[in-house]
Amino acid sequence: MTIEAVCEAAFSPAREAVERGRIPGAALGVIGADGRSAVRFAGMAALVPEREALTREHWFDLASLSKVIATTVMILRLAGQGRLDLDRPLTDAIPDLRQYDVAGAAERKLTFRDCLMHRSFLPAVEPVYTYGNDPARLRAFVLQREWRHGPPVYSDINFILLGIAVERLTGAPLSDWPLGEGLSFGPPPGPAVATENCSWRGRVMKGEVHDENAFALGGAPGHAGLFGTIDGVLGFAHAMLDGSMLSPMMMTEVRTANERHRTCGWERAFAGWHGGDACSADTIGHTGFTGTGLWIDFERGLAWTLLTNRVHPTRHADSGITTLRPAVGDGVIAAWDERT
Numbered sequence: 001m002t003i004e005a006v007c008e009a010a011f012s013p014a015r016e017a018v019e020r021g022r023i024p025g026a027a028l029g030v031i032g033a034d035g036r037s038a039v040r041f042a043g044m045a046a047l048v049p050e051r052e053a054l055t056r057e058h059w060f061d062l063a064s065l066s067k068v069i070a071t072t073v074m075i076l077r078l079a080g081q082g083r084l085d086l087d088r089p090l091t092d093a094i095p096d097l098r099q100y101d102v103a104g105a106a107e108r109k110l111t112f113r114d115c116l117m118h119r120s121f122l123p124a125v126e127p128v129y130t131y132g133n134d135p136a137r138l139r140a141f142v143l144q145r146e147w148r149h150g151p152p153v154y155s156d157i158n159f160i161l162l163g164i165a166v167e168r169l170t171g172a173p174l175s176d177w178p179l180g181e182g183l184s185f186g187p188p189p190g191p192a193v194a195t196e197n198c199s200w201r202g203r204v205m206k207g208e209v210h211d212e213n214a215f216a217l218g219g220a221p222g223h224a225g226l227f228g229t230i231d232g233v234l235g236f237a238h239a240m241l242d243g244s245m246l247s248p249m250m251m252t253e254v255r256t257a258n259e260r261h262r263t264c265g266w267e268r269a270f271a272g273w274h275g276g277d278a279c280s281a282d283t284i285g286h287t288g289f290t291g292t293g294l295w296i297d298f299e300r301g302l303a304w305t306l307l308t309n310r311v312h313p314t315r316h317a318d319s320g321i322t323t324l325r326p327a328v329g330d331g332v333i334a335a336w337d338e339r340t
Contacts (some may be wrong), residue, residue: 001339006030007038010331014306016193022320023291025193026308029234030332032327033234033241033301038235046049046194048204048313059126059188059227060307061210063288066226069236072265074166074177075112076247083169084271086113086249088262093165097143106171107147111158112165116264121325125304129216131201138217139164156213157222163222175220180239185220192227195290197313204313210290224288230307233294237303240296250284251298274322276329278337291321295329306331 001009007030014026025043039056046052062069078084084093091097091108098105106121114120131141142160163174170176175185188242192207201213211224219225228236239245249264261268266284269275275285280299287293291310296303306328310319 001335002024002038003030003339004038006332006335006339007040008305009335010289010328011040011042013327013331014308015040015042017320017324022150022318023308023310023324024312026306027054027056027058027060027230028304028306029230029237029337030302030304031238031241033238035238037231039230039234041230042251045191045309046206046312048194048197048203050224052191052194054193055191056230057190059184059190059192059207060292060309061186061193061205061288061290062226062292062307063211063224063290064156064235065228065233065286065288065292065294066224067222068265068286069183069233070174070177070179070226071159071162071166071222072116072250073245074174075116075162076249076264078113078169080165080247084165085113086116086278087111090115090161090165092205093168094143094161095310097161098146100144101146103145105186106149110161112162113264115155117156117262117265118158119152119262120155120158121152122147122155123150124153125156125213127212128160129212133216135216135218142183147157159223160213160221163220166222171216173220174222174225179226180232180235181206182229182235184227185225188227190229193307193309194312196307196311196315210311228307230305234303235307237294237296237305241298241301241303251282274325274329276326276331276333277332278330287325289315292318295323297333300333300336302332302336304329 027041031037195210214224269283275295282299283297286296291308
């Protein structure tokens with residue numbers, strides 16, 4: 001079975017979801033360690049205000065894949081250069097974090113690793129965009145806010161702080177960081193896939209970041225804002241497979257209090273996770289709210305990405321994405337194993 005046949009077989013659940021109207025459009029890319037890849041796509045890049053067919057050249061809002069394709073790579077590269085210590089407090093890069101409570105603020109004790117592995121006390125999300133519309137002021141708000149405490153959860157706030165740390169250490173916005181071909185902070189340089197008809201902004205998001213906080217923070221914070229083509233995401237995946245983008249810390253698992261299997265930035269495979277149950281234990285992956293995902297099985301030398309616009313024209317609908325992702329992942333592995 002060729003890699004084209006692997007991709008075709010695994011794409012069946014996504015194609016069916018498009019045909020049934022569960023999601024407007026979907027693209028699946030599969031790549032091996034040898035660099036051979038295949039792509040399948042179906043459906044629409046946009047339904048409203050005008051219908052637009054999805055193509056291989058369309059740019060997807062990658063949402064939280066930004067955390068692993070961009071911010072995690074940036075932080076680990078800066079650590080490798082000796083410009084930060086993962087086990088030191090964020091205040092090494094952001095000395096003004098909770099600057100009005102230097103002695104007592106718990107936020108000042110958070111380390112880079114705490115945020116990378118989502119083991120802080122910070123909340124999952126906060127409607128930062130409702131506090132103003134000036135990116136610099138909102139960054140100041142994030143830094144000076146006394147955050148409510150809770151058990152460790154997957155938190156956008158962790159990566160907003162990491163993004164600010166990168167900005168401080170490099171003296172430049174995240175959008176200046178060199179990314180591979182087919183990856184860019186918005187607006188993308190090509191045709192864009194539509195996401196939500198946003199009630200706050202009063203329009204369909206298309207070529208503008210879907211995440212409200214990312215939009216309000218200027219479009220390129222640490223937790224979201226990255227756009228990519230299917231081939232751009234596959235290019236990153238191949239760089240992970242060949243080791244040029246991989247750090248051992250992306251594979252080192254720490255079991256967290258909320259029973260997720262976290263590494264630096266990524267999740268590692270566990271029973272019932274979003275990548276399916278057929279992948280090896282040496283698989284890492286991540287998903288994005290807009291309907292995106294990337295999984296890398298190092299034991300097999302295989303990666304796949306499923307990109308959809310499941311929030312178009314609204315997030316308030318059952319797209320079936322939580323069952324679609326593992327179904328596609330299991331299909332990829334079944335076809336790949338048959339091939340080899």
